[in-house]
Amino acid sequence: IKSCGNHSCPHPALHPLWQSPLTIPGGTRQSPINIQWRDSVYDPFLKPLKISYDPTTCLHIWNNGYSFLVEFDDSTDKSIIVGGPLENQYRLKQFHFHWGAINDWGSEHTVDSKFYPAELHLVHWNAVDYPSFEDAVMEGNGLAVIGVFLKLGARHEGLQTLVDALPAVRHKDTVIEFDEFDPSCLIPSCPDYWTYAGSLTTPPLTESVTWIIKKKPIEVDEDQLEAFRTLLFTSDGEEERRMVDNFRPLQPLMNRTVRSSFQ
Ligand SMILES: NS(=O)(=O)N=C1NCCCN1
Numbered sequence: 001i002k003s004c005g006n007h008s009c010p011h012p013a014l015h016p017l018w019q020s021p022l023t024i025p026g027g028t029r030q031s032p033i034n035i036q037w038r039d040s041v042y043d044p045f046l047k048p049l050k051i052s053y054d055p056t057t058c059l060h061i062w063n064n065g066y067s068f069l070v071e072f073d074d075s076t077d078k079s080i081i082v083g084g085p086l087e088n089q090y091r092l093k094q095f096h097f098h099w100g101a102i103n104d105w106g107s108e109h110t111v112d113s114k115f116y117p118a119e120l121h122l123v124h125w126n127a128v129d130y131p132s133f134e135d136a137v138m139e140g141n142g143l144a145v146i147g148v149f150l151k152l153g154a155r156h157e158g159l160q161t162l163v164d165a166l167p168a169v170r171h172k173d174t175v176i177e178f179d180e181f182d183p184s185c186l187i188p189s190c191p192d193y194w195t196y197a198g199s200l201t202t203p204p205l206t207e208s209v210t211w212i213i214k215k216k217p218i219e220v221d222e223d224q225l226e227a228f229r230t231l232l233f234t235s236d237g238e239e240e241r242r243m244v245d246n247f248r249p250l251q252p253l254m255n256r257t258v259r260s261s262f263q
């Protein structure tokens with residue numbers, strides 16, 4: 001995607017960078033969506049989600065010009081999730097965040113039309129059926145993304161390890177080694193989640209994601225959210241553009257039902 005040039009940016013949801021021309025033409029299962037709590041359907045056959053991450057699979061943290069992401073060695077089944085709505089196990093590839101310029105918005109999914117100030121995505125791929133992440137990205141059951149909402153509250157000690165590394169990846173395409181991090185510290189212990197069939201929310205926007213959205217948010221403090229907002233979309237030497245409002249507009253639900261794991 002080209003940078004959006006230097007026009008004044010309208011409301012983030014209208015920002016051309018995230019606008020519909022990039023939606024897969026004829027898309028019937030695009031993400032993100034608004035989760036209307038009362039329209040979600042309790043499914044008693046949904047299993048608890050089982051998460052087992054090995055912190056030694058953590059590789060590096062980098063700024064890819066959309067977000068900052070922590071990438072994992074996905075050459076083995078050391079860091080996986082299984083259960084929940086999933087038919088088999090999925091390998092952790094990376095996690096990243098989406099956030100706003102201010103605390104009134106920033107998440108990609110909304111709950112009863114409420115935005116959270118940020119949202120964490122843990123991206124996994126189906127290594128049982130497909131040989132690589134790149135292959136899985138093209139398949140309807142190729143990916144599973146856990147979404148966790150961030151709300152303003154107490155400081156999150158696990159997140160602080162990440163926040164402390166952000167100045168080193170301030171510019172697009174900067175990377176630092178990052179190891180021994182267990183992202184399960186960022187996932188609420190409450191087992192409740194919603195799940196639905198959707199898509200990636202950044203290119204290639206493919207309709208390959210089983211979304212698992214945790215009902216309970218994690219709490220982070222104002223300084224930690226502000227640290228996200230010190231990152232840049234731009235490379236070193238370019239005119240600085242703050243990395244904020246990196247969330248895609250809500251997409252139509254169309255013929256989909258959101259299931260809940262709880263009553
Ligand atoms: N925000 S998202 O849906 O996770 N989008 C992604 N696009 C590229 C691969 C990883 N994830």
Ligand SMILES: [Zn+2]
Pocket residue numbers: 096097098121201
């Ligand atoms: Zn994301």
